[in-house]
Amino acid sequence: MTQDLNKIKSGHKILKEWSYELKPVDKGYNMRTLYVNISDNTVAEKAVSEEMKMTFTGGKGFGMKLLWDGVKPETKWNDPENEICIATGPIGGNTNYPGSGKSLVVSLSPLTGIPIDSNVGGYFGPYLKFAGFDAMEIQGKADKDVIVYIDGDEGKVQIIEAPYEAVDSHVIGEQIIDLFAKNEEDKINISSVSAGTGSDHAWIGCLNFSMWDKRRQGVRFKQAGRGGIGTVFRNKRIKALVVRFSNLSGVSNNPADIATVQKTGLKLHKEIIALDDQQCRMRKVGTAHLSEIMNEYDLLPTLNYKYGSHKDAPKISSDVFYNEFLSKGKPDGCWYGCTMACAKVAEDFELKTGPYKGQKVLVDGPEYETIGGCGSNVGIFDARDILEINFYCDTYGLDTISFGTMTAFIMECWENGILDKEKTGGLDFTWGNSDSVLELLHQISRGEGFGKIAGKGIREMKNYFEKHFGADRKFMDDIGMEAKGLEYSEYVTKESLAMQGGYGLALKGPQHDEAWLIFMDMVQGLIPTFEDKAEALHYFPMFRTWFGLQGLCKLPWNDIEPADNAQTSEPAKVPEHVQNYVDLFNAITGQHIDKEELILQSERVYNFQRVFNIRMGKGLREHDSIPYRSVGPVTVEEYESRAERYDKQLKEKVGIDPSGMSSEEKVKVMREYREDQYEKLIDAVYERRGWTKNGVPKPEHLKKLGIAFDDVLDVVNKHL
Amino acid sequence: MAKYLKTYPEKCSACGTCMDVCSETFFKEKNPLKSAIKIEPKDGRVLMTVCDQTCRLCVDECPVQALTVNSAGVVLLNKNKCIGCLACVSVCPINAMMWFEGGQTPFKCIACGKCAEACPEQALEIVEEG
Ligand code: SF4
Ligand code: SF4
Numbered sequence: 001m002t003q004d005l006n007k008i009k010s011g012h013k014i015l016k017e018w019s020y021e022l023k024p025v026d027k028g029y030n031m032r033t034l035y036v037n038i039s040d041n042t043v044a045e046k047a048v049s050e051e052m053k054m055t056f057t058g059g060k061g062f063g064m065k066l067l068w069d070g071v072k073p074e075t076k077w078n079d080p081e082n083e084i085c086i087a088t089g090p091i092g093g094n095t096n097y098p099g100s101g102k103s104l105v106v107s108l109s110p111l112t113g114i115p116i117d118s119n120v121g122g123y124f125g126p127y128l129k130f131a132g133f134d135a136m137e138i139q140g141k142a143d144k145d146v147i148v149y150i151d152g153d154e155g156k157v158q159i160i161e162a163p164y165e166a167v168d169s170h171v172i173g174e175q176i177i178d179l180f181a182k183n184e185e186d187k188i189n190i191s192s193v194s195a196g197t198g199s200d201h202a203w204i205g206c207l208n209f210s211m212w213d214k215r216r217q218g219v220r221f222k223q224a225g226r227g228g229i230g231t232v233f234r235n236k237r238i239k240a241l242v243v244r245f246s247n248l249s250g251v252s253n254n255p256a257d258i259a260t261v262q263k264t265g266l267k268l269h270k271e272i273i274a275l276d277d278q279q280c281r282m283r284k285v286g287t288a289h290l291s292e293i294m295n296e297y298d299l300l301p302t303l304n305y306k307y308g309s310h311k312d313a314p315k316i317s318s319d320v321f322y323n324e325f326l327s328k329g330k331p332d333g334c335w336y337g338c339t340m341a342c343a344k345v346a347e348d349f350e351l352k353t354g355p356y357k358g359q360k361v362l363v364d365g366p367e368y369e370t371i372g373g374c375g376s377n378v379g380i381f382d383a384r385d386i387l388e389i390n391f392y393c394d395t396y397g398l399d400t401i402s403f404g405t406m407t408a409f410i411m412e413c414w415e416n417g418i419l420d421k422e423k424t425g426g427l428d429f430t431w432g433n434s435d436s437v438l439e440l441l442h443q444i445s446r447g448e449g450f451g452k453i454a455g456k457g458i459r460e461m462k463n464y465f466e467k468h469f470g471a472d473r474k475f476m477d478d479i480g481m482e483a484k485g486l487e488y489s490e491y492v493t494k495e496s497l498a499m500q501g502g503y504g505l506a507l508k509g510p511q512h513d514e515a516w517l518i519f520m521d522m523v524q525g526l527i528p529t530f531e532d533k534a535e536a537l538h539y540f541p542m543f544r545t546w547f548g549l550q551g552l553c554k555l556p557w558n559d560i561e562p563a564d565n566a567q568t569s570e571p572a573k574v575p576e577h578v579q580n581y582v583d584l585f586n587a588i589t590g591q592h593i594d595k596e597e598l599i600l601q602s603e604r605v606y607n608f609q610r611v612f613n614i615r616m617g618k619g620l621r622e623h624d625s626i627p628y629r630s631v632g633p634v635t636v637e638e639y640e641s642r643a644e645r646y647d648k649q650l651k652e653k654v655g656i657d658p659s660g661m662s663s664e665e666k667v668k669v670m671r672e673y674r675e676d677q678y679e680k681l682i683d684a685v686y687e688r689r690g691w692t693k694n695g696v697p698k699p700e701h702l703k704k705l706g707i708a709f710d711d712v713l714d715v716v717n718k719h720l
Numbered sequence: 721m722a723k724y725l726k727t728y729p730e731k732c733s734a735c736g737t738c739m740d741v742c743s744e745t746f747f748k749e750k751n752p753l754k755s756a757i758k759i760e761p762k763d764g765r766v767l768m769t770v771c772d773q774t775c776r777l778c779v780d781e782c783p784v785q786a787l788t789v790n791s792a793g794v795v796l797l798n799k800n801k802c803i804g805c806l807a808c809v810s811v812c813p814i815n816a817m818m819w820f821e822g823g824q825t826p827f828k829c830i831a832c833g834k835c836a837e838a839c840p841e842q843a844l845e846i847v848e849e850g
Binding site: 096266269329333 | 781782804807821824
């Protein structure tokens with residue numbers, strides 16, 4: 001190892017060194033951001049104005065604003081001026097309130113061409129803030145691989161040529177610790193961001209944010225998964241971003257009112273300790289518990305979202321992962337002070353395939369999304385296989401959600417004869433063939449064979465299969481689970497119109513972090529009318545956007561609930577926790593917001609991002625359309641599998657007697673009905689959000705929000 | 721090995737001397753909120769709350785390993801490492817991990833025995849077992 005390290009160090013060449021003045025954070029803000037350009041090796045700080053703070057709040061809001069200023073309408077993801085912005089928010093980095101350590105990453109996505117934002121744990125964002133910056137933006141493209149190092153103890157930034165470090169995250173993550181930590185105790189003060197060899201070739205690249213795990217003596221990672229930011233990172237030839245900060249304390253955020261921060265945090269800690277075992281068991285199994293719930297409600301995506309449950313689903317339930325693989329009784333938070341501790345780990349996991357075959361590694365997860373995407377959705381019902389796929393996706397820097405969903409698409413194409421061994425270079429994509437799935441991953445990492453085509457995601461595959469294999473475009477559009485170019489995350493939405501909208505209207509593309517309305521809509525029937533659904537599709541996306549402005553995690557909001565939550569007037573909102581957030585924000589920043597102003601903070605950024613989408617050519621009604629697989633049964637096979645349900649709906653909702661109709665006819669009638677419902681929903685939501693029928697935020701609405709800047713109006717005026 | 725402060729509530733008169741001594745020793749002021757032992761008269765009896773050094777749930781919970789067990793079996797909190805998250809306070813089943821509002825770190829009984837020496841009723845005793 002030392003020999004390796006010496007070799008690695010010998011390759012280091014400092015291309016730029018820049019010093020800055022160390023200043024403590026003041027009430028959650030530094031009021032400056034860091035700008036790094038790796039084309040011409042410029043490093044500079046930019047002041048955050050009071051106006052920027054009050055308009056964009058922080059986190060993803062700052063990221064969006066910096067990115068907007070950095071790019072032009074014609075900028076493509078792989079142009080040097082595309083940026084990667086990383087920021088936590090004003091609440092981010094506090095150590096008292098569970099879920100306060102998130103970094104928000106923003107960039108133009110290779111998959112969608114519009115801004116993507118991804119919310120990730122690990123220590124990087126908080127350390128960056130305590131090192132002195134509310135956000136960092138990286139622009140340009142290096143000629144050779146580089147590391148950007150921010151030393152928050154010394155007040156120094158370096159751009160370092162780094163030819164010999166590995167690219168795959170589990171290797172470079174350890175190398176970084178050995179290179180930058182002064183001694184054993186110091187390891188905890190270093191955090192890095194890296195991608196992987198998969199990101200070199202695929203468009204579904206993700207970033208790994210590290211944290212040194214003292215108990216396990218190893219590096220663990222959390223992933224900024226969605227939208228291909230890892231791809232942008234490697235395209236810029238960044239090997240790693242590294243930050244050091246060694247002075248973390250409970251008051252690093254310098255809050256206006258520490259006692260309230262502590263009390264609010266302690267209240268939630270106690271709630272979690274008392275109730276988690278009876279509620280979501282996040283402390284034991286993390287988000288994996290969702291797989292059995294989703295299966296029970298027919299929502300677990302199975303065989304490319306054809307179905308919502310499977311007889312073998314118990315084989316990939318959380319108990320299997322917990323009993324056979326996950327380590328127990330360790331405080332696995334992704335940031336300090338998160339007693340929800342859902343960042344689970346499989347230790348000493350021995351790899352059976354690929355370049356690291358035989359190594360025993362730490363696997364972070366699996367998250368529910370990975371179990372759904374790389375498990376049931378591709379017909380794999382083997383927990384071990386899912387962990388192996390999970391590990392390789394992470395270390396190669398590939399998003400498990402996009403990877404799972406696109407592989408499910410490939411498998412359905414295989415099933416329908418669009419693909420065969422000749423076209424895949426010998427890989428057999430029968431449902432559940434984990435050997436092929438793993439080989440596909442390794443091909444992506446090497447940039448070879450079918451992996452090269454597949455790694456570009458579903459939208460590109462559709463183009464390729466149509467052009468080169470003469471595949472039926474309409475069928476692929478129906479079953480290819482992408483919208484705006486981004487692959488769906490892992491929920492079956494056929495029976496929840498509101499959730500179809502939740503996905504279709506999500507600004508970045510179909511990710512569930514804006515709204516998850518399936519239970520409210522389908523199970524509890526709480527939002528029956530279009531107006532109700534539209535209200536939910538206004539409130540929840542705005543509320544949940546707020547987490548991204550603050551550096552917060554969504555999970556401690558409603559994956560734990562106060563004991564009396566069900567008795568409140570609006571249980572779905574978890575009113576007590578909303579109040580916690582208001583209190584926390586005020587206690588840290590010294591401002592005086594209420595829960596209405598909280599929504600306004602989000603609405604500003606949300607509408608700004610919508611306008612940003614329009615500016616980049618993908619923010620109008622036509623871009624909010626979704627594949628029919630997410631709306632209803634595409635095929636007769638699907639219809640017949642749930643015939644009783646659908647026949648009943650034809651009778652009761654559509655007003656047609658299905659008896660005597662062929663399945664084909666029923667599929668057609670059902671489709672007309674459901675597609676029409678979706679359009680009506682879109683109308684209602686646009687109206688509620690203050691947008692035109694074409695999905696454009698109205699100037700008067702932008703004015704009301706205080707974001708009617710000239711360059712913003714210029715964009716919308718063209719579409720009125 | 722376990723060394724801990726044993727309590728005899730039936731002997732305690734709730735005079736509060738122990739709390740004064742404890743807070744004086746560690747915080748240089750007489751303040752029951754800053755004492756690692758709490759005495760509360762309740763329903764005609766006295767509740768004596770102090771760490772018994774046995775369950776160690778806090779040690780497992782601490783994200784930065786600021787809590788450790790020394791060779792005498794006493795759970796100690798390293799203030800330099802502590803990041804003040806208060807997770808340990810929330811997991812303690814007997815509320816013996818203490819904290820007062822605004823305090824940057826929690827604190828707890830380290831079985832030093834100063835209070836036991838001062839107790840006029842012999843209601844406290846340092847015990848070593850194992
Ligand atoms: S709930 Fe889980 S993901 Fe969220 S902050 Fe805590 S450990 Fe991280
Ligand atoms: S408050 Fe300090 S000692 Fe307690 S769990 Fe947090 S870091 Fe550890």
